Amino acid sequence: MAASSPPPPPPFLALTLALAVLASASATGARIPASTTPISRSLYHSSDALLRDIKALVGRHPDKLSMDTITASNKGYSTDLFVVTFNHVKESTDNGSKIHVLLSFGQHGRELITSEVALHLLYILTEKHKISGVDLSSFEKMLENLVIKVVPMENLNGRKRVEEGELCDRRNGRGVDLNRNWSVDWGKKEKDYDPYEENPGTAPFSEPEAQIMRELSKSFKPHMWVNVHSGMEALFMPYDHKNTTPNGASAHLMRSVLENLNHRHFQDSCLVGSGGGAVGYLAHGTTTDYMYDIVKVPMPFTFEIYGDETASTSDCFKMFNPVDKTTFDRVINKWCMAFLILFEEGLRNLQDAQVVSQSAVDNWVPMGGDIVERSVARKSSNEKSKLEGLDLGMQELRTYFRLFIISTVLLMFMFCTRISKNRNRDTDEQSA
């Protein structure tokens, strides 16, 4: 009996097979498995586009905004870091009475939503993009008391890898977690240590990104620091490397600022506490612990602004970033407003230098309320010169070296001419 050829597949089965083959082919090209969500290009800027928009914004508001590009490299790996400075009434009026705020976004490459918040916040600060419920004149008054430095994409190289398809990568361009590369409790590994997630680098500050951020924090001397991440929703204070918060008045201040923010803006729905205690795992060598322990920032925080717990762990874009327009807009608006309230709370607490009482928490002052004006401790006035010092690269060193050589040669020439003149005069006198 001759083997009969198999019957042709029903049309719908053939179509399904063809689609599956097509899907797997396109997935291979983009290195994205078919089950994962790609970056929503209609919602999210590319890193280049984000930077273009920020530069355009700075160009439109030279009176309020300025931007520095800081480059650093280490063992053949280099990075650019962009710092946008918002100063409402010109730099020259920062005579030490203003509150310094340092905000960093995108320390982890895959958390794209954080950089979108950075861009929108800069728009709000400069162009007052409709903020409902905010009284503009008191908003302006508050901004007059602040100098805000925004790092919109701390991990530019890592972010570019994510844009190329490595959607689950949070590390920098050479595989180091920038939030484990700082020196407080550096390099300690927990039992569940995963090098793909938490590689701390070869030494504290081995990474140029961390080096730049450390210099920036030391020159700017922030009163308030926020490291903005995604993956969950929470308001964290130190410590990340242990299960406790610091002791004393400063910890009390930090906690009351976060609790006020949580109460006023999140209806007490956010997780508040030490990163190490509240998140359920300890993290060693983090930026916020360094900002507290070493830089002595009075209010160092880590904000986690969004997480999708229903997303599969391999579906990283969806896990860390909103994927529909409604959620995207809601997260951005909610967190921009959170920053404005944080500034207000920070100002009130720092200037008042006393802990907010329970009644004050209960009868919170909405944005537009009076801000107590009182002077704060004097800060470094040579912030600008120190920052400029950061930009002194090899180019400048070479110039100084050339100047040094030229002046040495000139001096030697003058010296020799003088000696030979004296000698000639002596000879003339002798012969005379």
Ligand SMILES: [Zn+2]
């Ligand atoms: Zn993160």
